[in-house]
Amino acid sequence: MKHLRLSLVGFGVVGQSFVELLAAKHGQLRQSYDLDITLVGVATARHGFIYGASGLSLPTLLELAASRRSLREHPGVTHWPDALAGLQAARADILVEVTPTNLRDAEPALSHIRAALSQGMHVITANKGPIALAAPELLALAQQHGVQLRMEATVMAGTPVISTIREGLAGATIQSIRGILNGTTNYILSAMAAGRGYYDVLTEAQALGYAETDPTADVEGYDAVAKTLILAALAFGEPLEVAQVTRRGITDVTKEQVIAAAERGQRIKLIASLRRDTARGALAASVEPAELPLHDPLARVDGVLNAITIEADTLSAVTIIGPGAGGIQTAQGLLADLIAIGRSTLYVP
Secondary structure, three states: OEEEEEEEEOOOHHHHHHHHHHHHOHHHHHHHHOEEEEEEEEEEOOOEEEEOOOOOOHHHHHHHHHOOOOHHHOOOOEEEOOHHHHHHHOOOOEEEEOOOOOOOOOOOHHHHHHHHHHOOOEEEEOOHHHHHHHHHHHHHHHHHOOOOEEOHHHOOOOOOOHHHHHHHOOOOOEEEEEEEOOHHHHHHHHHHOOOOOHHHHHHHHHHHOOOOOOOHHHHOOHHHHHHHHHHHHHHOOOOOOHHHEEEOOOOOOOHHHHHHHHHOOEEEEEEEEEEEOOOOOOEEEEEEEEEEEOOOHHHHOOOOEEEEEEEEOOOOOEEEEEEOOOHHHHHHHHHHHHHHHHHHOOOOO
């Protein structure tokens, strides 16, 4: 049996969903994967970092969160006011980092990940910021310390995109990637294709929880740009900056344009694209609305679903379709990374 001790930084929707999944899958992890998982640390910006050397009670953590009580009320814990200080002082094998994404400087997640890797901890993250802005540095740091940095949940939540690129397509040379990488915009454009107006659908999406109160990151394409940066670094080995991605959101797409496209047998989708310019050798990157013919598999992906088509030298095209957001869906991506680390690493009980 392999024993893994986890520290979790971030205990919002994704963090709580991950703890729920750990509890639900405890028996399966032991029986099917020979993994004994113990959560020893949890941190939030509000409550600081709590640590229990013998393990924290998952039901107690979830109950405290549900009742909006301080995690410090968990019995028998050591507390640090600052998450980074607790992470550096506590003993764990793996950091699971799920704090909110910050695309300006990727903090505080970037500092959390750097600290964990430097201490010889494996890292699993759902946070797009550090991977979008500093993937080469962090991957090099992980290699330097002989640990893994895994980020399945940063693109399309638990739908296996990153693992397909890094492992399923190992040995292939990827030539292009096109994808619908934001569920909010896809929901809006799908409804507009049925004749509804942009603001009417946006209001509905906010009421359903598909869009934030401030939807700028989604509708202006910034969320998809972050995922494009991650794919550029991981699939092409070429880190890009935000300014190198041509970006146009969907706020200026009208109902009339969407309907006119449909009459021409086209569907308008917000498409993230990466393609190597063979003449110049440069990597062209964009996030912008595009008209797709109905025979394109991305054209028929509607609602909050995401999809990605990967073209490689050994496979003409591989399309992956699945959920791109959601607490339990993102937690599945984290769980898959946890199992991958457990399978590849030997731990002494």
